[in-house]
Amino acid sequence: MSASPRGEDGQTPQPGMEAGPRKAMRVAAVGDLHVGETTRGAFRDLFERVGDDADVLCLCGDLTNYGKTPEVENLLSDLKACRIPMVGVLGNHEHECGQPDEVSRMLTDAGVKMLDGRAHEIDGVGFAGGKGFVGGFGRYMLSSFGEGPIKTFVQAAVEDANLIENSIRMLRTERSVVLLHYSPVVDTVVGEPPEIHAFLGSSRLAETIDRYDNVSLVVHGHAHRGAPEGRTNRGTPVYNVALPVLKTLGDTPYRVFEV
DSSP, rough: OOOOOOTTTTHHHHHTTTTOOOSSEEEEEEOOOOOOOOOOOOTTHHHHHHHHHEEEEEEEOOSSOOOOHHHHHHHHHTTTOOSSSSEOOOOOOGGGGHHHHHHHHHHHHEEEOOSSSOEETTTEEEEEEOOOOOOGGGSSSSSSSSSSHHHHHHHHHHHHHHHHHHHHHHBSSSSEEEESSSSSSSGBBTTOGGEEEEEEEEHHHHHTTTBOOOOEEEEEEOTTTTTTTETTTTOEEEEEBBBHHHTTOOSSSSSEEEO
């Protein structure tokens, strides 16, 4: 599917946009739960409580430590307590054991709408996204130059951004939320050692998001010591909802936004 022509502001107008119900939706988001093989019942209260505060729950990756089947089973045991729709993306930790597709399948079977290049609509609000990838920010973003392995690395980042763009393009909703694991902006990784900023996200993700004018906000995880908020160049709000960051904001183990 080819991209639609861009408007004068550089963003991509999407034909046939549907306003959907005008009632605001409460969207909760959290990432980086890091459930382990011995982690049982640690997040049951979270999943029971979130239905009182929100209409949809976004899960922003690194839900397990290594992507092992017993870890996912422990997560799903707690996840059963959730009474609202769930959408999610994988994190890098779900890839560690080499079975990300199986992790995604288990989450899907449990009712989580996984957004790896796909999109989903709930009550007139669109949800799109994917894991994202690394590469750095702004003028320091890694480019496809030099050795073959560098070019392969950058091509993987480009392909990942293309998947996310496809998912955004699928939506016909005036209000949309983009889920990522990696950050699209440097703002929300500030606080982490500068030496690892390039491994916490990429400006390619923000460039993709800024092509579309129906993205209301972006949520991501991964940067445990990062900052809670930032914006893309065109002003789309970006929120770091990694659980360690949320703990610095108060006792609520998720963050709720009105869309």
